[in-house]
Structures are given as structure tokens and as C-alpha cells.
Amino acid sequence: MTDITALPADPEPYVLAEVRDGTGHLVLNRPRQLNALTAQMYLDLRAALDAWRDDDAVDHVLVTSASPKAWCAGGDIRQVREAVTNGRIGAATRVFAVEYALDCLIADYPKPYVALMNGICMGGGMGISVHGSHRVVGPSTVLAMPETRIGFFTDIGASWFLPRVSRPGRRDEPGLAVGRWLALGGQRITGADAVALGLADVLVADEDFPALADAVVAEGPEAALARFARDPGPSAVVERWDEIEQRYGAGTLEEIVAAAPEDLEGMSPSSLVRTFELLERGAAEHDVRSCLERELRLAADTIARPDFAEGVRAVLVDKDNAPSWEHASVADVDVAAVRALLDEKLPLPL
Secondary structure, X not given: OOOHHHOOOOOOOOEEEEEEOOEEEEEEOOHHHOOOEOHHHHHHHHHHHHHHHOOOXXXXXXXXXXXXXXXXXOXXXXXXXXXXXXXXXXXXXXXXXXXXXHHHHHHOOOOOEEEEEOEEEEOXXXXXXXXXXXXXXXXXXXXXXXXXXXXXXXXXXXXHHHHHXXXXXXXXXXXXXXXXXXXXXXXXXXXXXXXXXXXXXXXXXHHHHHHHHHHHHHHOXXXXXHHHOEOOOOOHHHHOHHHHHHHHOOOOHHHHHHHOHHHHOXXXXXXXXXXXXXXXXXXXXXXXXXXXXXXXXXXXXXXOOHHHHHHHHHHHHOOOOOOOOOXXXXXXXXXXXXXXXXXXXXOOOO
């Protein structure tokens, strides 16, 4: 794959890193863009985590946001689209390779990794948080995986964690149907929902995030989180669990589209097929790395297809929200070809 340096460099550091009192502290510092992750940000996060992994001066990692509105709105997908439309698909694929390798590193990190997920947390922002060991949300946290709307698919290891969401007290009963609901329609959920589903560990008051960050440095993750944790309250998703299962628990994607047309209207049919089939594979997988390697193969193909450039154009560039998709419906998509892609994997650059 083409080297990632073929993409434009960041004009200033968007990731700040320091070590203080046993804490390796990373700050996402691109607030005007809601911390949308550039190629360089992935590299900078990876460099810090690699350096701290075997550093005895670092007991745990804390990741915070410089934006009061957002943890991270996702990857800077416009940067990737620009590379694709300029014929640099190899460079664009390399971005996903580095991103997924970072997600895998976080999932396997040997030290506590504390992510303070304030405000908006979408797409790639979930990749650098949900895989961590200590995931903190607030009442104003909004989480979503909206990729099917832009002609992509639900990635960043979501094919591992979405099929495994579950209800409180019933963690041994994964909710694939609810995972499908989250992925296919890019549903938005709250911090309380994330805790209930197992996508976050602790909810704290929105106004306590700065004090909690200081406490993690002073007291360590366990003591700090125990002191600031609040009752997350009821989850609207859990209350709707049986309804969602009824609509999204069908055996085929066509049945789901028929049962939930209002959720899936406007989504790329190709993206819906890819996401549905990917979650089926992920539900049977044994580790997150295998899921990410499959996602990387799918990403390399997806960005080269017309729906990706068109979807990003419609939603993020021209913002007319009127994409012209390659296929009219999911029935027109070559499912066999998608399944053949999913039989292949690309190695992560670990």
C-alpha cells in the first residue's frame, strides 16, 4: 500500500501528549472540526501509545478532548475522499490500515486506557474509545456509526463489538439484532444507552469531566471513576429491545428493510449489504484483530466504488443530501461478490 505521507500534513499538532505523575495524557486538539481524525492524528496517537507501552513512568493512559462539544466526530472522511477522487486509492487505503491498527492496539493495550467520551462520539471516535479498558460517557454524550449514509460501512472494529451488545444482567445473550439496528441506520444513542449496552463503563455528570481528568492523574483510574460515577438511569434502547429484535432479527436484509423502511431510507444499498454481511461474520469471529483485518479488505474495495465518493459528496461536501447511489435497492447488490470479499483479509501494519 502507498505510504500515508502521500496525504497532506496537518498544519499544526492536533494531538497533544505529555506524561505527568504516572499518567500518559493525550488530548484531541482539533475543536473547530470536532476532533475529526486526520491521517497524521492516527500516527501521532499510535506513536505515543507505542512509546508508553513499555515505559515504567507511565501507569495508565488518559485521553481527553479539547472541545466541550465533542470527543470525536469520526475520521476526516473528506480527506480520504479527496485522495480517492485524485486517484490515490492506495494512500486512502493506507489511512484505514493505520486507523485500524491503532484501534487494535487500544483493544490489546497492556495498561489502563481511559477515554473521556464527552459530547459527540461517532465513527472513528468510537474506534479510539470503545476498545479501551475504561470508557466514560456523560448525559450529553451522543454515539453513532453513521457510515451507511455516506456510502461506506460500519468499521473501526464495530463488526466485533456491535454483534456483542447486550442488556444489563444478560451479558451472556448478545444482541445481534440491536447491533444491526445501530449499524444499518446509524442510530444515535445516549451515554445511558452506551452503559446499558456494554459500550461504555461509567457515566459521570457533564460538568465533572474536567475534575475527573485531574482525578485520574492524581488518584488513578479506579479511585477516580468510583468517586465520580453516577447512576446512568434508564436506557431508551433497552426499553425498546423487544421491538428492535422483532424488526431487526429477521434472517435476511430484505426482510429488515421491509420491516424498518423509515430507519433505512436514503442509505446506500451497497453499504447496507456490506454492513449486514460484515456483522454476520463478526458475530462468529474470535478476536477483534480478525474483524479489523476483514474490515480493511472491505474498506479497500468500498472506497474504490462510486457510492463512497458520492455519499461523502452529498452529506459532507455539497451537503445536498441527495446522493445518486449505484444500486436502486439491496436486492440489486451482488451479495455473492460481497461475501467473496469478506473471505479475504488484509494484515494490519502492527
